[in-house]
Amino acid sequence: MPILALLCLFSTVVHLLSSLFITTAKTPPPYTPTDYFLLNCGSSSNSTSLDGRHWEGDSNSKFSPCDIQSTSSSSNTSKLDPSLSQVPYMTARIFDRQSKFTYSFPVSPGPKFLRLYFYPTSCANYDKTKSFFAVTANDFTLLSNFSASLSITSSTNPSTAYLVKEFIVDVQKNQNLNVTFIPSPSSYAFINGIEVVSMPSKLYISNQDMSPATFVNAYDSPFYINNPFAFETLYRLNVGGKDVSNINDTGMFRSWSQDEDYIFGKAFGTMPHRSNATIKYTEDTPPYTAPEIIYTSSRTMGKNPNINLQYNLTWIFPVDVGFLYLVRLHFCETQLEVTLENQRVFRIFIYNQTAEEKMDVIHWSGGNGSPVYRDYIVLVPGKSQAKQGLWLALQPNRDVIPKPDYADAILNGVEIFKLNQSDGNLAGPNPEPPMVCLSSTSLEPEKKTTPKNNLSPIMIAVGIPIGALVAILIYICLLVHDHCRRKRAHEQGTGLSKSSLVPFSKMQRLIDKNILTLPLEHCRYFSIVEIKAATDNFNHRLVIGAGGVGNMYKGYIDGGSTAVAIKQMKPSSKQGTCQFWTEINMLSMLRHVNLVALIGYCDDQDEMILVYEYVARGTLRSHLYGTVNSALSWKQRVQICIDTAHGLNYLHTSANDPIIHSNVKSTNILLDERMLAKVSHFGLSKLDSIRMSKIHFNNVVTGGFGYVDPEYYRMQKLTEKSDVYSFGVVLFEVLCARPALMPSLPKEQVNLAQWARKCYNDGNLDQIIDPCLRGEIESECLHKFGEIADSCTRDHGIERPTMRDVVEALQFALQIQENAEKNINNRHMVETKENVPTQHITVTQLHAQLS
Numbered sequence: 001m002p003i004l005a006l007l008c009l010f011s012t013v014v015h016l017l018s019s020l021f022i023t024t025a026k027t028p029p030p031y032t033p034t035d036y037f038l039l040n041c042g043s044s045s046n047s048t049s050l051d052g053r054h055w056e057g058d059s060n061s062k063f064s065p066c067d068i069q070s071t072s073s074s075s076n077t078s079k080l081d082p083s084l085s086q087v088p089y090m091t092a093r094i095f096d097r098q099s100k101f102t103y104s105f106p107v108s109p110g111p112k113f114l115r116l117y118f119y120p121t122s123c124a125n126y127d128k129t130k131s132f133f134a135v136t137a138n139d140f141t142l143l144s145n146f147s148a149s150l151s152i153t154s155s156t157n158p159s160t161a162y163l164v165k166e167f168i169v170d171v172q173k174n175q176n177l178n179v180t181f182i183p184s185p186s187s188y189a190f191i192n193g194i195e196v197v198s199m200p201s202k203l204y205i206s207n208q209d210m211s212p213a214t215f216v217n218a219y220d221s222p223f224y225i226n227n228p229f230a231f232e233t234l235y236r237l238n239v240g241g242k243d244v245s246n247i248n249d250t251g252m253f254r255s256w257s258q259d260e261d262y263i264f265g266k267a268f269g270t271m272p273h274r275s276n277a278t279i280k281y282t283e284d285t286p287p288y289t290a291p292e293i294i295y296t297s298s299r300t301m302g303k304n305p306n307i308n309l310q311y312n313l314t315w316i317f318p319v320d321v322g323f324l325y326l327v328r329l330h331f332c333e334t335q336l337e338v339t340l341e342n343q344r345v346f347r348i349f350i351y352n353q354t355a356e357e358k359m360d361v362i363h364w365s366g367g368n369g370s371p372v373y374r375d376y377i378v379l380v381p382g383k384s385q386a387k388q389g390l391w392l393a394l395q396p397n398r399d400v401i402p403k404p405d406y407a408d409a410i411l412n413g414v415e416i417f418k419l420n421q422s423d424g425n426l427a428g429p430n431p432e433p434p435m436v437c438l439s440s441t442s443l444e445p446e447k448k449t450t451p452k453n454n455l456s457p458i459m460i461a462v463g464i465p466i467g468a469l470v471a472i473l474i475y476i477c478l479l480v481h482d483h484c485r486r487k488r489a490h491e492q493g494t495g496l497s498k499s500s501l502v503p504f505s506k507m508q509r510l511i512d513k514n515i516l517t518l519p520l521e522h523c524r525y526f527s528i529v530e531i532k533a534a535t536d537n538f539n540h541r542l543v544i545g546a547g548g549v550g551n552m553y554k555g556y557i558d559g560g561s562t563a564v565a566i567k568q569m570k571p572s573s574k575q576g577t578c579q580f581w582t583e584i585n586m587l588s589m590l591r592h593v594n595l596v597a598l599i600g601y602c603d604d605q606d607e608m609i610l611v612y613e614y615v616a617r618g619t620l621r622s623h624l625y626g627t628v629n630s631a632l633s634w635k636q637r638v639q640i641c642i643d644t645a646h647g648l649n650y651l652h653t654s655a656n657d658p659i660i661h662s663n664v665k666s667t668n669i670l671l672d673e674r675m676l677a678k679v680s681h682f683g684l685s686k687l688d689s690i691r692m693s694k695i696h697f698n699n700v701v702t703g704g705f706g707y708v709d710p711e712y713y714r715m716q717k718l719t720e721k722s723d724v725y726s727f728g729v730v731l732f733e734v735l736c737a738r739p740a741l742m743p744s745l746p747k748e749q750v751n752l753a754q755w756a757r758k759c760y761n762d763g764n765l766d767q768i769i770d771p772c773l774r775g776e777i778e779s780e781c782l783h784k785f786g787e788i789a790d791s792c793t794r795d796h797g798i799e800r801p802t803m804r805d806v807v808e809a810l811q812f813a814l815q816i817q818e819n820a821e822k823n824i825n826n827r828h829m830v831e832t833k834e835n836v837p838t839q840h841i842t843v844t845q846l847h848a849q850l851s
């Protein structure tokens, strides 16, 4: 009887509410979905939810497989949480037959919202703690070994008994959207409701014609998504405003929550609200982007500039490590006093990196009342179990000239999405691990007693020490946690500090200059089993290089489709292993077309294995002295030097602290199939301090080319200029190639740089050119080239140019050569010595000498 009464009450409420919505919905939403399905799982009839939407029962639905009755069962509960809508939470579809179960939705191609509704209590006759399952959608793994009830208990708000997971799945042409449930062994899966909604195809995806998202902590590059993708929506907040329910969205039924729970400390700022402001949507920010209510409410820092300058307006979002995130920030100036550019300018930090140095909403949006959004991509590295805090912080920028009118910052909305990993996985660990130490401090919503409209100086006075204390506590927690974990430092992940955002124009230049076109593939983890499979169990026939630190193998990953170079380190000393992985983690974020990319690593069973991009044509050295490879032309050689210089310049300048290669030589420059040069073995300097002392020793004893900066011997310190020196030696090597030409000095005194510089300064450079280049080099080009090599190899680092200067000078040298070749009649080619003895020493001897 009471159930019946309850049901009656519900239906009245439903009717009341739905009529209410119909009358209040004056104008249709800006977007009307082309695909829109609501499936009430475990039910055989159509019904209406509290929010007035019509759901179809799945028992007889065309989206369900025809054998639904024999492959699954349904369940319903009478113990529905009174705050919940009967539909879709009252009934559930249960998959307990240990087989896959697929719903198939015929949809148009393009990104679709997929919302999964879970209410564990609805599985009346099952133990809700025993449900573990995976959910896939087409080729993407959305959830794996997932337990809805564990996720609910470990969530920041355990009082809610249900869970809605929102994904965006990119459906390809001629595909259905197939949603598959796979129970874990001896477990069961369940689902209460499935919602599929289409969206404007360009809503979240930057393609080539739009201004792309910016990488915050990886490298100078715009971020495009060209491959199929899947996202999971983690946060969607109406900053400074109230919850906005799905039916008040722009037609896509997204829910927006208030942001207070995520604010760090007690610095809530103020929440200016102009509900009567007219929001003027633009071509770049069309009306479907976000509802007006997101833009009419905002959070700013406060009225007092002195207070504002002392704190950052900060939010913290717990996220899984090992994923890329898309952070979309929504802005709109609606306050009447801000109407011009340069009135309110602020910095945006994401994950403690500068994402935007000068955010000026009016500048980007075009005026007061016009909304705008900015997209950032951030990598949260690591592979630990714990969640990490993704910090978002705003800080007034007073360093702009002329000084902006207000020392303040503003934010209207935030959306954060997790991006699928390269294998299509989106699933994090389950149960969702608590965030390291933070969960009990800052993440608990601070219940505010004082009105937060004005951040009083007293609050600041109290807030700052408390904030500092909390920060210190967190820091200590992290330290202790780090210490306790046997796992290595790289799991914590140290981001490369990129100092600032690259504006679009600069990005375009970077693209034009071919500096960055590689897709980001953050460091991938390989198990020892995968490595053994890739190298045919370290088959010696696959060895492509052997060295003091270990062997390099050629291998194949991804089912044989991708060739890689696999370096297996000798675990010579356990000491420094931690530092090794920290360094590797940092290196994995370096991406440049002229650097050999680090693809992944393996630290299984105490192995130290690095997996690099495979560069097909091998070392520059083998092309200079080898008998197998045909000789490189002069222009090819100069271009290789330019490429190499670009790579080194990137190492020296892309991070806050320059990365010193420390071992630049022709064996560490590799050529790909298009003869593009890539620098390898970079950044291992810190681990190589032992190696350096060996080099010192070896260099003197075996008479290598003397790549090592003479200043290093004096100062015992490597700088960027040490790399410039070594690069200068490579330049001479590229020009002279065959050391057979070098006078017969006693071996230990052979020093290419000294000898070649002397020739250059005596005006005899033409005498020592590689005979293969006979008649190819324009004399002016030769002079320029000699000048560059000479300046790079000066004795004192301070007198040597930077790599950036070198790049420009070499480009100029190449230009001279090209101009001369166009102008055939006016050529002054350098003839090389005719009577050169080509090969005094054998290649084997050379190898022995050079390594």
Ligand SMILES: *[C@@H]1O[C@H](CO)[C@@H](O)[C@H](O)[C@H]1NC(C)=O
Pocket (backbone or CB within 6 Å): 045, 046, 055, 056, 057
């Ligand atoms: C339920 O709704 C679907 C789609 O709106 C419709 O095709 C179907 O006939 C309905 N079923 C019943 C029993 O009303």
Ligand SMILES: *[C@@H]1O[C@H](CO)[C@@H](O)[C@H](O)[C@H]1NC(C)=O
Pocket (backbone or CB within 6 Å): 043, 076, 090, 091
């Ligand atoms: C609940 O289940 C019973 C029997 O399985 C069924 O008769 C009843 O209609 C269900 N109630 C709802 C609301 O689906």
Ligand SMILES: *[C@@H]1O[C@H](CO)[C@@H](O)[C@H](O)[C@H]1NC(C)=O
Pocket (backbone or CB within 6 Å): 132, 145, 184, 430, 431
């Ligand atoms: C699934 O998660 C549960 C609970 O954390 C764990 O006990 C179980 O081993 C996991 N199963 C798999 C296959 O990972």
Ligand SMILES: *[C@@H]1O[C@H](CO)[C@@H](O)[C@H](O)[C@H]1NC(C)=O
Pocket (backbone or CB within 6 Å): 102, 104, 138, 175, 176, 177, 178
């Ligand atoms: C979806 O499932 C249907 C049948 O279950 C199958 O025919 C189709 O190939 C699947 N599509 C995709 C993209 O997996």
Ligand SMILES: *[C@@H]1O[C@H](CO)[C@@H](O)[C@H](O)[C@H]1NC(C)=O
Pocket (backbone or CB within 6 Å): 024, 244, 245, 247, 248
């Ligand atoms: C939707 O927005 C209207 C107008 O702002 C408001 O009155 C209504 O309560 C909102 N509906 C829900 C379910 O939040």
Ligand SMILES: *[C@@H]1O[C@H](CO)[C@@H](O)[C@H](O)[C@H]1NC(C)=O
Pocket (backbone or CB within 6 Å): 276, 277
């Ligand atoms: C909006 O409301 C404010 C007071 O709340 C009033 O001063 C202002 O004139 C109104 N603006 C418009 C365009 O109605």
Ligand SMILES: *[C@@H]1O[C@H](CO)[C@@H](O)[C@H](O)[C@H]1NC(C)=O
Pocket (backbone or CB within 6 Å): 309, 310, 311, 312, 349, 352, 353, 393, 395
């Ligand atoms: C604001 O955040 C930046 C970046 O994380 C940090 O360098 C700065 O110290 C912070 N300022 C304050 C006052 O906390």
Ligand SMILES: *[C@@H]1O[C@H](CO)[C@@H](O)[C@H](O)[C@H]1NC(C)=O
Pocket (backbone or CB within 6 Å): 351, 352, 391, 471, 474, 475
């Ligand atoms: C960001 O900065 C805060 C405080 O300055 C610190 O607690 C947090 O660990 C930092 N996060 C990262 C990823 O470095």
Ligand SMILES: *[C@@H]1O[C@H](CO)[C@@H](O)[C@H](O)[C@H]1NC(C)=O
Pocket (backbone or CB within 6 Å): 139, 227, 228, 229, 230, 324, 419, 420, 421, 422, 423, 424, 425
């Ligand atoms: C997402 O998955 C697809 C297909 O597996 C893959 O091609 C794409 O590179 C992945 N995205 C990222 C950012 O790794």
